[in-house]
Amino acid sequence: MSVFNLDNQNASLDNKIVAGLERLSQVFRILLWEKAKEYSLSPIQIQLLIFIQHHSKEKTTISYLAQEFNFTKPTISDAIKVLEQKKLIKKYTDNTDTRSYSIQLTIEGGKIVTQTENYANPLTTIIAKANEKDKVVLWQNISTLIIKLNKLEVISVQRTCFNCKHYANQNKIHICNLLNQKLDTKDIRIDCMDFEYS
Ligand code: SF4
Structure with missing residues (x-):
């Protein structure tokens, strides 16, 4: 039974809650896209920069980021490659395993985070008033x-x-x-x- 079938949806509070959550999930996508267009980055590239800024280096490996964002490792690697070409991140090789590296932001990468990490503010403002x-x-x-x-x-x-x-x-x-x-x-x-x- 689909919650997107309007008869089902409007006959059940459970279905309306699920449909409402789906609508809310669009908010982050829309707000992130606005920032992405402004800075000529993709939404995932912005999310990666913000995550890297606020987490320890053990959590900034390709494997960890792929798991965190539910993407494949090649997809994350491609996004990281672009961020490196744009000089927004640097890779640091692990001394014990040269195939593995963690990722840190450059000064420019940090500036992008400062300018984009408030993308959820319209939502924060509404919650703050409750x-x-x-x-x-x-x-x-x-x-x-x-x-x-x-x-x-x-x-x-x-x-x-x-x-x-x-x-x-x-x-x-x-x-x-x-x-x-x-x-x-x-x-x-x-x-x-x-x-x-x-
Ligand atoms: S229980 Fe764990 S996750 Fe929760 S506050 Fe303590 S250390 Fe943090």
């Missing part, structure tokens, strides 16, 4: 949806508390043993720099 209680409910639903999609292997890499070795659930209370603190719903992370696989 009341705190609604935001917590929204975050709980989004973070739960993400972890369920990860378990179904629809979303690949997830550096979220629920997959982390430092996470514990004690009598339904979320705990981070690394930060040594209770995690309220609003504290649950979906991309944590201290994340380690459990």
Whole structure:
């Protein structure tokens, strides 16, 4: 039963929620395309620059990036090749394995990130105006949806508390043993720099 069949969609709240999420997913694509056109880059090239800027070098290998963005390694390699030709990134060879390298931004690459990473701001502005209680409910639903999609292997890499070795659930209370603190719903992370696989 398709949620895009309007009879099905409008007869069911479940279907309307899924159709609504599909509509929301278009927002990122549209906003990213606007930036991509402005800087003569593709959307994935901008996403790669932003990701590289904000993650450690172990996460900037071709393999990791391919998994992160759900693309094949040759597709990511091609995008990286263009970014290198445009002098926006540099490759650093691994001393222990010369076939492998990590990727860092050049000063120019960093400038592009500063100018493009706010592409989701129209959405941030709307969320910022919602009341705190609604935001917590929204975050709980989004973070739960993400972890369920990860378990179904629809979303690949997830550096979220629920997959982390430092996470514990004690009598339904979320705990981070690394930060040594209770995690309220609003504290649950979906991309944590201290994340380690459990
Ligand atoms: S280290 Fe980060 S991801 Fe892991 S439980 Fe703590 S806050 Fe969550």
